[in-house]
Amino acid sequence: MRNIKQIMKNLLFNNRGSVSIYAIIIILPVFLMNALFIDTMRILVAERQIESSLDAALRSTMAKFDTKLANLGLFAYSGDEGAANGDFQSYLQKATTDSSLSGYNNIAVPNIDMGESSISFDFERNLVDLDVFRSQVIETMKYQAPVQIGTDIFDMFKLNEMSSGDVDNMQDLVDNYEEILELMKKRNNKIDSGKEKIDKFIEEVKALQTKITGKRVTDVKDKIPKNLKTFHELKAYHSRYITLKEMEERDDDEEEEFQNYKASIDSKDLLTAIGVKLYYDDVPLHLIGNNGTLSNPEDSTAKAYNDEIKGMVGTEEEFDDLKSLVIEDSFFEILLNNTDEVYDKLILEENNLDNPNDLSQLSLLELIHYFYNSLLLDDEDLLGVILQAIDDKFTDFENEHFKKIKSEFDKYELIKKELDNADVDAEEEKAETGLSDIFEMLNELKNLSDDQATYNKLEEYVLQYDGAFAGEEEADNSGVFAFIQDAFDRFKYFIEFVEGFPESIRNELYINEYVLANFATKEPYAFTSSDFYKYDTKKGQYIAYGHHVSGMNYFHFLLDITCILLIVNLLDELKRGGFAGPLGFYKAIATAMVMTLTELTSFLDDGKLEWNPFKMFAPSKRFTFTGTMFLRIFLAVKSIDPTYNDGKIRRIQAAASHETNRNLLESPSYIEGHVSGDIKLWFIPQLAEVLPGKVEGNRYKIEKHKVYSY
Template structure:
């Protein structure tokens, strides 16, 4: 054994084996590693090509509407994925050729996973923007921006809109000031009434106390009660003496005639004692009556002090209510003054005829509030002095009575003087306010009468479908678990029906003021964000509206749609854009909102025209709101005429008095503006999705536009799989060794 270990035979062979075997192992691993990497690239290319092939099968109905979603079922898409993948890996090549790699798909390992669908607002909007990126700017620019910018109406719109904002703000301040002054005067009237009531009451009370004091004099309860005790003692002594005399008389009577003289003498003495007792009893009654008067007087004095204290709190409470109210009224008056100063210095209102009304707005001078508050404080202070005078008197002597009466007269004198001076001012102010209010109401009544006519003219729903087809369609759109709610839920949004903005023509003043607010927004019409513009234009080109088919081109022919699917053939006839805008569950509600908003805008424009030449007599009244309401009443009548033309498909001139060039807008143009003014893309897109499903019958939750394709392929290892398995955990391979094969997972993400 020792010799075998020390022999040198075969040393070179062993040495060569130690050198060649590692080299062989390295070459084997390197060859399989290279084959794996090539297979990985092949798999990635195959899955990318397969995914693109699956996405190429889009739905033609959606494509006609500028949208792209897969038109294959899940089963069909996975079959197509398998077929294309198999043809794009090396195992799909002819079996008669040598293959350095032989990549093949693992059975059942290829799948298609829908990631996003057209139900997603993000995906839906991306496709809308892509479809409209060329058409929308041209349409919007030609129809709105150029016309609006060249018309010259921006400045008068801005001026009038600002006038109404200033008028509304000042009118609100005036209303708040007048309401506070009314409240203060109501309390001041109550204060005057209370002082008059208290003065008469305490005049009578002081006279009563003075009478009691004269009857009581300088007596005190203790003194009188001491005297009563003395009288009672004397009366008891006399009573005892009389009783003893009665006993003596009885004894003398029994003694016989000889005691007659003694009996007469004793009887006379008893008579004298009885007279004294009678007089003492009378005096005792007088003293007890005096005690009662003293007690009554004392109680009356105490109750008077308590009553005066309670009444003082009433007066002070009224003062504490009046003075803060006056301070608030003065603050509102100061705000009006500041607002008027700002308006008069504004370049916006410099050329506005209606702005002359601001010069006639009534302002209260600071002395008005100073005199008011000083008088109220004086009345309260003098009543407190009266309370102090009452507190300081216990015995109403003539001096004290005169002092208290004088204090009682003082506060009434100031109260009467204040009331005599302030009452005419307040009555004049309130009379003016009543006349102005009546005038405003008259203008509101005029506006309301025209609005009532407008309500009767709304219409717009196809008669044949109003009670049948439309109701069924709207139930599908927005009934319980309707399309709209489903798409809102998919995008994690609320399912509230209707728009955030709802217009009506119910009330004259709010509708008129709100209409003028639209002009300020309208001035920025050309500055709308691009994405919102594209979405809005998609709505106007892919869906119908009230006057679709009625509008004429320059040659007088009906305007035709250039879309692959004519919106005029949709199941909801001439009402889809109105639904997109307002989102109510009936044709009537959506049409009414569109009509009301359009009427409001026309009302605003016509009101602006009327404000250019306001009535002079209204400016003198000093009520900015009255001037506005009078202009609105005139504008409402003209707006109704405009609406009658618009709903017939005619174009109506924006304003002949304001614009330097003709600018005519149609019903569709106004819908375009409203889509811009009330931009709410999330709700708008949910309604679009609902309409698309209603029209095509395609659930957009199933219209996949973004997929992930996954595939697992494998390659057979030529050499030593055990060595490759050792490398499996290092992350170098990019595949997993399973038996004699290496399996690799690859994914591809593709979207339209």
């Protein structure tokens, strides 16, 4: 027992050999870390070598690009996938280090056992893909485009002092001018209808004097005749009537006289005085409406039209010449108030007729009542006074009311005469003729078909590359103002672009310059031969407008030029005071049409135009506008719309396919390579399992994928 205890004590507390044990404990982890580090370095070197070989093989394979597309700045593989795979395997074999070294040198250049390798094209990422196509074009043009654009366009933009808001105001001016003139015609028609009613009313009122009082009777007969009608007749025979009335007995003839007079008194034909109500009720109908007021007239009445005109004219200086054609509210107020006052003075019954103090305050109807009542009295003087009061009433109507109404209508006739000036029709006809001359020239392009087969082929490409772009609507040739409206809409986009020069479309400007560099617009522009409209000379116009009908793209190109020229000329006329009233308005339009046709003809003949789109601000500065410059501007303006840009890319792709006879769906630009390999691990394979790769036995597996694109 004691021996066992001694052995255990010596084992536990004896110090001999402890250093070796501690050394082993320390050195073993270091050794394992070094082993893992060495194998890791060999793995990293192998991965880098495989990756470099894969990259070199892919680059070498894709070096076989389509030279025809490359001439257009587009890059795609020219062979099929089988040929590309063979090239890739060959290049990969040459690029992979085949080392038989052993020993310590294997740390720097590990021996790699290559496994499977393959390539595949991503046909969904070919040149038909909009993003791929844009990327290649932008890379091609980002250094070329700024030089190609030049300084003229930027210098021109610096002259612009016009904002899109200014164009809106000017467009409203032209639109409102036409609408104001139309409203004035409607207003005047209503006033004319109202005037007919007022004239009828006045005519009927004046006729009352003849019907009621009549003429003075100078030849009084001995006997009272039948059918006495007028007050002068009743007054003339009133004495005879009183005499007959006071007789105790009357013979048959006297009784007949008495009854004739009495019948005239009893009839009291008072409706004669109020018959004018039928005409009076119709007076407001056309002026303010039967249920309207001066402050709130009914729709489609003269006052409502005039209020609308006043609102449109407002305080704009450009409308100063039209303000004289605006009718003041007092016009309607005087017409209505005076007809109301006349009517009131005809029929109102508010006074005590038993003892009227002031006959002038009685209405005509009251005076008539008073006269009939007075006939029963033996007072010739009172009848005379009443007759005079009635005559004074009609004189008051004439002097206090009818003259005011006539004065207002005289002013109106002057306004109407200015608006109905016959020369306006002549100037309007000149403007229409100018527009017809422009369209007569442009319409020559609409029915051409010499190169329709080319456009049919382009359309096939566009449809194949994901749908055709519809292009623009036809220009509205329904009249001068419709065409001017269309021209303003096109010009406004130009000003918005110049005003903002949005950074967001910088890449689209590069693409536009790509179009001009590779699919340019070329002379001739004049209609001298069929070459002026064919695709071969107007490729850029096809890309810009997207019509698949021969001649239509050049038609819209010239139409855009025409619209910009017209609006600039029209605004220049405006600035120089060309909108002086209705006559001046149409003269300005006619003049602008003639100038536009002259400038357009000059461009067609010379292939360029010395012109300044901002001449109203800087009249002395001119720029040389070639067909390319016009097309550059139109492309830039249209490129603000993303939907348009996608359609534009499709047409560029179609043009590229037509140019190179290459289907872009079969022209891949993206390739993916796959390579596998493994290396032998020198130390403990289980240690390498902490690395992200896969360990099988004593070998470390390496998988590499890489995508390459032009």
